[in-house]
Amino acid sequence: MQSGLERSTTTHELPVSQQPEVDYVRVRFAGDSGDGIQMTGTRLAESAARFGNDIATFPDFPADIRAPSGTIYGVSAYSLNIGHTEVDTFGDETDALVALNPAALRKYLEGVKQNGLLIIDIDAFTERAITKAGFSANPLEDGSLSSFRVLPLEITSNTEKALKETGLSAKDARRSKNMWTLGLVLWLFERSTADVEHWIEQKFHKKPDVAKANIMALQAGHLYGEVSDLPPDVSRYRIQPAPLMEGEYRSINGNEGMAYGLYAGATLANLELFYGSYPITPASPLLHTVAKLKELGAISFQAEDEIAAICAAIGASYAGHLGVTGSSGPGIALKTEAIGLAIMTELPLVIVNVQRGGPSTGLPTKTEQSDLFQAIWGRNGDAPLPVIAPAHPGECFDMGVEAAKLATRHMTPLMVLSDGYIANASAPWKLPDFNDPAYEPFPVEQAKEPEGFLPYDHDPDTMARPWAVPGTADLMHRIGGLEKQAGSGNISYDGENHQLMTQIRAQKLDAIAKSIPPQHVESGPTTGKLAILGWGSSWGPIRVAARRAELEGKSVSHIHLRHLWPLPSNLEELLSGYDRVIIPEMNNGQLATVLRSQMDIKVESVSCVKGRPFLVREIAKIIEDALGASS
Amino acid sequence: MTDLKPKDFASSLDVRWCPGCGDYAVLKSLHKMLADTGAKLEDTLCVSGIGCSSRLPYYMATYGFHTIHGRAPAIASGAKLANPELDVWVFTGDGDGLSIGGNHLLHALRRNLDMQIVLFNNQIYGLTKGQYSPTSQKGMRTPSSPGGTVEMPLNPARFAIGAGSKFIARSIDTQAKVLGPILQAARDFDGTAFVEVLQNCVIFNDGVFDHLKDKKQGPDHTIVVEHGQPMVFGVNKDKGIRVKPGGFVLDIVSLEADGVTEADLLVHDETNHALAVALAELGEKDGEPTVLGILFREQATEFGAASRIGLPEKPLSMNEKLIHLSATLRASETWDVGEDAA
Numbered sequence: 001m002q003s004g005l006e007r008s009t010t011t012h013e014l015p016v017s018q019q020p021e022v023d024y025v026r027v028r029f030a031g032d033s034g035d036g037i038q039m040t041g042t043r044l045a046e047s048a049a050r051f052g053n054d055i056a057t058f059p060d061f062p063a064d065i066r067a068p069s070g071t072i073y074g075v076s077a078y079s080l081n082i083g084h085t086e087v088d089t090f091g092d093e094t095d096a097l098v099a100l101n102p103a104a105l106r107k108y109l110e111g112v113k114q115n116g117l118l119i120i121d122i123d124a125f126t127e128r129a130i131t132k133a134g135f136s137a138n139p140l141e142d143g144s145l146s147s148f149r150v151l152p153l154e155i156t157s158n159t160e161k162a163l164k165e166t167g168l169s170a171k172d173a174r175r176s177k178n179m180w181t182l183g184l185v186l187w188l189f190e191r192s193t194a195d196v197e198h199w200i201e202q203k204f205h206k207k208p209d210v211a212k213a214n215i216m217a218l219q220a221g222h223l224y225g226e227v228s229d230l231p232p233d234v235s236r237y238r239i240q241p242a243p244l245m246e247g248e249y250r251s252i253n254g255n256e257g258m259a260y261g262l263y264a265g266a267t268l269a270n271l272e273l274f275y276g277s278y279p280i281t282p283a284s285p286l287l288h289t290v291a292k293l294k295e296l297g298a299i300s301f302q303a304e305d306e307i308a309a310i311c312a313a314i315g316a317s318y319a320g321h322l323g324v325t326g327s328s329g330p331g332i333a334l335k336t337e338a339i340g341l342a343i344m345t346e347l348p349l350v351i352v353n354v355q356r357g358g359p360s361t362g363l364p365t366k367t368e369q370s371d372l373f374q375a376i377w378g379r380n381g382d383a384p385l386p387v388i389a390p391a392h393p394g395e396c397f398d399m400g401v402e403a404a405k406l407a408t409r410h411m412t413p414l415m416v417l418s419d420g421y422i423a424n425a426s427a428p429w430k431l432p433d434f435n436d437p438a439y440e441p442f443p444v445e446q447a448k449e450p451e452g453f454l455p456y457d458h459d460p461d462t463m464a465r466p467w468a469v470p471g472t473a474d475l476m477h478r479i480g481g482l483e484k485q486a487g488s489g490n491i492s493y494d495g496e497n498h499q500l501m502t503q504i505r506a507q508k509l510d511a512i513a514k515s516i517p518p519q520h521v522e523s524g525p526t527t528g529k530l531a532i533l534g535w536g537s538s539w540g541p542i543r544v545a546a547r548r549a550e551l552e553g554k555s556v557s558h559i560h561l562r563h564l565w566p567l568p569s570n571l572e573e574l575l576s577g578y579d580r581v582i583i584p585e586m587n588n589g590q591l592a593t594v595l596r597s598q599m600d601i602k603v604e605s606v607s608c609v610k611g612r613p614f615l616v617r618e619i620a621k622i623i624e625d626a627l628g629a630s631s
Numbered sequence: 632m633t634d635l636k637p638k639d640f641a642s643s644l645d646v647r648w649c650p651g652c653g654d655y656a657v658l659k660s661l662h663k664m665l666a667d668t669g670a671k672l673e674d675t676l677c678v679s680g681i682g683c684s685s686r687l688p689y690y691m692a693t694y695g696f697h698t699i700h701g702r703a704p705a706i707a708s709g710a711k712l713a714n715p716e717l718d719v720w721v722f723t724g725d726g727d728g729l730s731i732g733g734n735h736l737l738h739a740l741r742r743n744l745d746m747q748i749v750l751f752n753n754q755i756y757g758l759t760k761g762q763y764s765p766t767s768q769k770g771m772r773t774p775s776s777p778g779g780t781v782e783m784p785l786n787p788a789r790f791a792i793g794a795g796s797k798f799i800a801r802s803i804d805t806q807a808k809v810l811g812p813i814l815q816a817a818r819d820f821d822g823t824a825f826v827e828v829l830q831n832c833v834i835f836n837d838g839v840f841d842h843l844k845d846k847k848q849g850p851d852h853t854i855v856v857e858h859g860q861p862m863v864f865g866v867n868k869d870k871g872i873r874v875k876p877g878g879f880v881l882d883i884v885s886l887e888a889d890g891v892t893e894a895d896l897l898v899h900d901e902t903n904h905a906l907a908v909a910l911a912e913l914g915e916k917d918g919e920p921t922v923l924g925i926l927f928r929e930q931a932t933e934f935g936a937a938s939r940i941g942l943p944e945k946p947l948s949m950n951e952k953l954i955h956l957s958a959t960l961r962a963s964e965t966w967d968v969g970e971d972a973a
Contacts (some may be wrong), residue, residue, distance in 0.1 A: 051966065276709060294942055308734075315678070318710055480698060
């Protein structure tokens, strides 16, 4: 994946991924919540990224903290796509499934491709566990896995055996079975265990016994691959490094990227960051990440509720910091009244919505992009609010910077629409170089001069009002949620003034529309038969499907919106250059409805609200249906 | 710079409370106290929610933020955390602070961030035209309780104690001699100071505190407590409060009739938590005085200072921050892609 909002203008394109198990391999680890699946997946992802592969990941864990073991709903999984080509999704199908218990096999078998590889811990396939998973008979024995390549291994007992000399109890030894599995999978990918060993040493440096056991298990799994006679249909994967742009990389997920980006944005604005939040899935890691930036001057505040979280951020902004609050849809709903206050008082404020399935509490751990209406229109009164959205994890950092820039330059609250997939998925990320012009500082000038000071005087270019911070001599003034007299900011119930102020708040968005970059085309021609238009995390599947179709000679373009409100000023003109515009969305057609209200263009909507991102083949089908198989 | 006078703390706006409203008196006491203490306009921030009392920031020449219903403590907390140098005041009412904003008030009191919360308790919703509030007396007939309210009223001071407040005081709106020093002590307190003002709504609940305010009979129904002083009250200074012998309750006694002397009376200890609970509840039954003054005051960890531990000792420059951020981003595993690496 490429990084960056500003940086994306100099895109370095990786080849399109086409051949599974040649260009890329999709592997999924699945097991009980307590099996260490997320750690195993993350380690393989890091290791692959370090090797130079492009990766895309998808952690899929239950909402329950410790669901009963052996149940379907207690299964935790980590999907990972490893490529020497560009991989933008975790994959429609699985090439190799590692199932550490019957429930994991039952839950994820459906996603495994024909003739795909199943690595199974047969020690976990007791009669009781098989029944608990809902199988009527042992799937290893009843022939139901005949269309797959099955590698049945005694993972648990092999782990116990490998750790026998450590003196650990069998129970403690079994806890390292995920590392044994990882060792085997690393062998399968022709990778050494060195990176993971190094990580284990660091992670458990205070518990050398645990570190030693995990490393021994890891090595034992790797050695098992090396010396055992595996079935002839099990062959190793040879995925070369991807030709990524030169530079220094790390892997990052969307929540981390966003938190760091917001800090960078506040810094480039020459402000301190204040993050007010209340824990909510899947936004909480934003709070955790900012909390760790305290030594860097970032203030985080865990408030008593969602309302207090945004109100504290508004108070901090009033006092001269960059106030930020983050949540997910239900929390944003609670913050709504305060967002209106920030609009009325024209204070800079960033609201991050890490979307999840709704309405109401909805699907806390499942992704969706159905809060677009809420973001654009979900307030009382005419209450315009700019809305931007990152397309993938590697873009979140730059989106945090962009949010800070727009909010401070125009003196406005702003909403960033991330989602559960972007938040949790990780990808290789080229570390930012702060000498890059994309990170040109945009220091805020707070008001100091009493001569001619009017708190509700507006800059004609940006429509920003002066930001006079308490503590500044001779600029004392009062603000609040009641309508303001233009200029003085005193309370005004005058109708003509309300008309004027309503226009001023709308013109703020007009000013933003002028300052944001024109909409570009992600891939494909700038006019043609078909444009697939997306926003947010549908980026990956659309990109893969559109580029593959283009290689097949189809006229299809991918256009992806980062600025959702106001819309880029050239968007209508750009879209009018295509015969058809189709919008696949993880909601019931919200962007399509927004666009229909804003421009005289026919757009078609395709909806998918299944708690997961679109599959590449679903987008490919949209393209095929629109153009015909051979056009 | 010359010293500011009380009138210098008044903004240029016309005050638009109803004629005779108790809020005028509180505003006047506030102006006077701020002038007397040498407060600066630019360093004073008044934050309020919604309701009659919450209009107060507009009548101050300081910085002011008239926010949304019940949320003033949260907004004030954010401002104070961002700039600890500010002298932050929250003005709220019985509806704003105890009904719609009860949660924020509770947590503000518990945290003990250095600010003052002044709650105007008029036992009624004024700005929405006279519905009963969480402090309205049981049985009160209002447009929303034509048959009389059946709810148990909330006692603000007792709520504050329950929330863990470290400074709890109560005054009557028009008693400047009691209110002025309380406001000063609240400002001086390093933590969240909670001040309940019994305030008369001249339109919808007129006279509800008359028996306490009455120049002649009022002293029989109120006691102003002072740390270290015996609890004597009454028009003739002939009543007192003691601990009932053999019990864990307060006893209202008559100094002459009951054969009790001043030596038998309680001496106010504002650091005594159990006493504060008992004092807060006095006045709920006939024959008991309503307790005014500083009911409870105890120094404790101030939230702002505690939460700043770990921040850089002085603000970092933009360049320093970017250097630190670069290092933080590289604290996780990184790798190079380049001609050599590829």
